[in-house]
Amino acid sequence: MKKISNKYRALALVALTALLGAGACTKNFEDYNTDPTGLTEDQLKPDFNFIGGFYPQIQSSIYYNYNNTTWEYQLQQNLIADVYSGYMMSANPFRGNISNLTYSLVNDWNGFPFSLAYNRVMAPILEVKRRGAQSVAPDFWGVALILKVEAMHRVTDIYGPIPYSQYGQGGTTSAYDSQESIYKRFFLELDTAVTNLKAYIASKPGATPFAKFDMIYGGDYKQWIKFANSLRLRLALRIVKADPATAKAQAEKALADNGGLLETNNDNVMVSGFGIRHPLYTITNKDGWSDISMNASMESYLGGFHDPRIGKYFDPASDYPGQYKGIRLGGSITAKPGYSGFSTLAYKETKSIKDNSPLQLMTAAEVYFLRAEAALRSWANPGGTAQELYERGITTSLSQWGVADQASEYMNDAVSKPAAYVDPKNAANNAPSPSSITIKWDDGATFDTKLERIITQKWIAIFPEGQEAWSEFRRTGYPKLFPVVNNLSNGTISTTIQIRRINFPQAEYVANQAEVQKAIQLLGGPDNGGTRLWWDKL
Template identity: 55%
Template structure:
C-alpha cells in the first residue's frame, strides 16, 4: 500500500483536485495529481455534474466507499484499527502475525485515515466553498460544513494534531494544529452551519438535483431535509462537547447546553433522522464492511461484543452477527455466538473465519451490499443526553434513567427488535459472559464486567456512566470509530485486552491502545512538520500516547 503522491501537507496546499470516484490504497494515486476536474462558478450556477460529484464524494469518504468493488481503503482506514480497538470486530486473518491486531502497528496501514480525509473530503468541501456554494445554495453549504466536521473529528481522534485551520488558505506547507484548536474550529464551523440551517425555508434557493446529491437525507421535502441536517449539526456538537468533558468541563458544558437548547433546532430523536450514507445505486459501490466480511472473510465479530451480548441475553444479537458455522470441530458450540479475541494466540483464517461473522446471511440479513453505513443515530443521542442529565447540564430533556431507557428502546426499534424490551430493561442479574475460545484455551478470559442492565438510581455516578456507555456501545454498532473514542474517554465498556502484545512495551496491555502514529508518508516527505506535531501531541508518536482529551483520571 504505497502512496505515490507527494506529502499530504503540500498536497493540500497545492490544491490538487480529486476526480469523481473514490479509489482504494491499492490504486494509483498519481491519477489524482493529473486530474484537473474542478468546479467553476458556472458548474454551480448551472447545477453542473461536478456539484453532485464533489458533494457525494465528501459524504462517501467519511466511511470510505471504494469504487470498483475494492473496499481495501476502508479496511485500513477503519476496520483494521478502530473497529478492532472498539471491541466490535477482529480479523481471522493473522496478516503475518505482526500487525495492528496485536499492536505491531503497520506503517502501510496507518496513514489511510489521514489520506482519505484530505484527498476525498476536505478537498471536495474546499472546492465547493471556494466556488460559491455557501452563496449559491447556503443550506447545502452548511451541510458540507457538517460533513467536514464529522469527517475531520474522526481523524483528529485517531492521531491528535492534524492540519486543519490553515487548510485551503495558503500555498505554503500547512502546519498541524493542536487538538484543542481543532475542536474550537469544529464548534465555530457548527455555529455557522446551525445559523444557516435555522434560516432555511421554502423560498431558500436549492438545486433541483438535490435528490441525487444528498446521500444522507434522500427522498424527502427540502424543509424536512434541512431540519434533519440542523438536528444532525446539533447532535454532532453534543457528541464533541462530551468528548472534551474531562479536559475542559466548562467548555464542554457550554457547548453541550447550546446543542441541547431547543431554540437551536433540536437533536436527532427518531430513527428516520439517523445519519447514514446511502449506497449509490449505480452498481459501482457497496457497503465496504459487508464486502470484507462476505467476500474476503477478513473480519469477524470481536470476542468482547459476543461476550456482552450472549451474557446479557441481548435480543439484538441475531441482528448483529451470525452464529458459528456448522463444522464437526465446533459441534459443541453450534448455535452460539462466539467472536475472536483481539491479538489472539494461534489465529489462523481457515479455522477462525468459522466463528461469528457480521449478519450477512439468511432470508433477512441486516447487512447487504446496499446497506447504508450508519454514522450517528438517535439512540446515541439519547445516551449523550442521559450523560448530560447525569452531569447536571441544562435542557437534557429527562432524567438520566429515562433517557438511558429511551436510548435502548430506540436502538431496539432501529434494529427491528419488536419484543423483549421490558425484560431487558429490568434485568438486574445478567452480565457479560466469560469467553471460551473453541480452538485455543490460551485465549480464554473471565467476564470483563459484572455490570447488569437495569438502572440503579442508588449507584455511584461512575457506575451509572458505565451503564450508559456500555449500552451506547451496544447501540451504535458497527460504528467502531466512535465506540473506540468513547472507550478511550470513559474506560467503558470494559474490553478484553490483547492476548499477544507485539508493541515492544510501547502500548500498555491493560490501558490499551490510545491512538495511531502519524503517517509514514508524512515522515518521509514532511519530517519537519511531523516533529512539530509530535511536540503538540505532548508525547512520543506511538500507540501508547494519549490524546488531548484522553485524560487519565476518573470521569467525575
C-alpha cells in the same frame, strides 16, 4: 431516511473524477483548482451542479467506500477502530500475527485514515469553497461544514494534532493544529452551519436545492440541523475531562437549540445511494474475504446479557452450531480456516449486513445515551432524567434492529452480566468476565456505575460504527474490554490501559517533517500508540 434518485449518479461520477488524482495529503493541498472533466463552472452552475457534484464523494468518504474498493475501508477503520473498539477481530493472521491486531502498528496501514480524509473529503470541500459556496450557496456550505466536522473529528480522534486551520493555504507543507484548537474550530463551524441552514429555511421554506446530491436526508435541511446539533452534543461530551466548562456550554447549546436533535430512527445519519456498497459485507462474507469476525468482547456482553440484537449483529459460528463465538484481540490466529468458523457479521442468516446496506454515521439511540449522560452530569435541558433517556436509548436501538418487542424484558433484567470468555480452540485465550455491570437502571448506584451502564449500552447500540465506539472507550474506560492477548508494541502500549491512538503517517515524516515534529510537541508525548490524546484524561 429519504433516498436520492439514481438518475443523478452519472452526474456525481463525472464530478468525482475531478478528484481522483490526489497524491500525498499535504503536498497536494493547492492542486484542486481545475476541473479535468472539461466542463466550465458556468456550464455546471445551473441547479448548483458546479458545487453539488462534489458532495456524493464527500458523504461516502467518511465511513469510506465511495469507490467500492473496500480494502481502503479495511485499512482506514476495520483493522484499527473496529477491532480496538471490541466489536470485531480478524480470522486472518495478517503478517504472521505481527500487525495492528497485536499492537505492532503497521506504517503502511496506518496512513489511510489520514490520506483518505484529506484527499477525498477535505480536498473537495476546499474546491466547493473555492467555487464560492460561502456566498452563492451558503446552505450548501452549511452542509459542507457539517460533513467536514463529522469527517475530521474522526481523524483527530485517531492521531491527535492534524493539519486543519491552515489547510489549503498553499505551499507544499501544512501546519498541524493542537487538538484543543481543532475542537474549538469544530464548534464554530457548526455554529455557521446551523445559522446558514436556518436562514435558508426561513427565506425559502420547503425548498430542497440540495436534494439530488444528498445521500443522507434527501435535501431536508431541518434534518441536517438535527445532525449538526447531535454532533455538537457528541463532541461536547468527548472533551468533558479536558475542558469541562466548554463541554457543558456546548452541550447545553445543542440541547437548547430549537432545531432539535436526532430523536427517531428516521433521523439516523445513514449514507446510501449512488451505487455505494457496504464494505463490511465483502470483508466478513465467506464467499468474499472472510477477514472479519465477532470480537470476544461482543460475545461476552451480548451473550451474557442475552441481548436480542446478537442475531441481528452476528451469525452463529459455523464450527459451533447455535452458538455465537468471538475471537480475542491479539490472539495467535492460525491460518485459515483456523478461526474462520467463528461468528461472522450477520450477512447470511438475518442478513443485517447486506451488500447495499447504508453506511451508519450516527443514530438517534446514540443521542439518547448522550442526553442520558448530560442528565447524569446535571446539565440543563437534557429532556428527561438519566434513567428515562437511558431507557429511550435502549428502546430506540432495539426498534432500529427489529426487536422492540423484547425491550421491557431486556431493560428490567437486573441479573445478567457480561460472560467469561472461553476459546474452544486455544485455552490460552480464555478470560474472566470483564465487568459485573447489569442492564436495569439503578438510581441509587454511584456516578461511575451509572456512567458505565450508559456507555455500555451506547457501545452496544452504535454497532458497527467502531470509530465512535473506540473513541468513547478511550474517553470513559467503558465498556470494560478484554485486553490484547499478545502485545508486540515493545512496551510503548500498555496491555492494561490499551491502545490510545495511531502514530502519524510515515508519508508525513517525508513530506512534512518539520510540522510533524511540531505536532509531536503539541501531542505532549512520543508518537506511538500509548500516548493519550488531549481529551483522553484519566
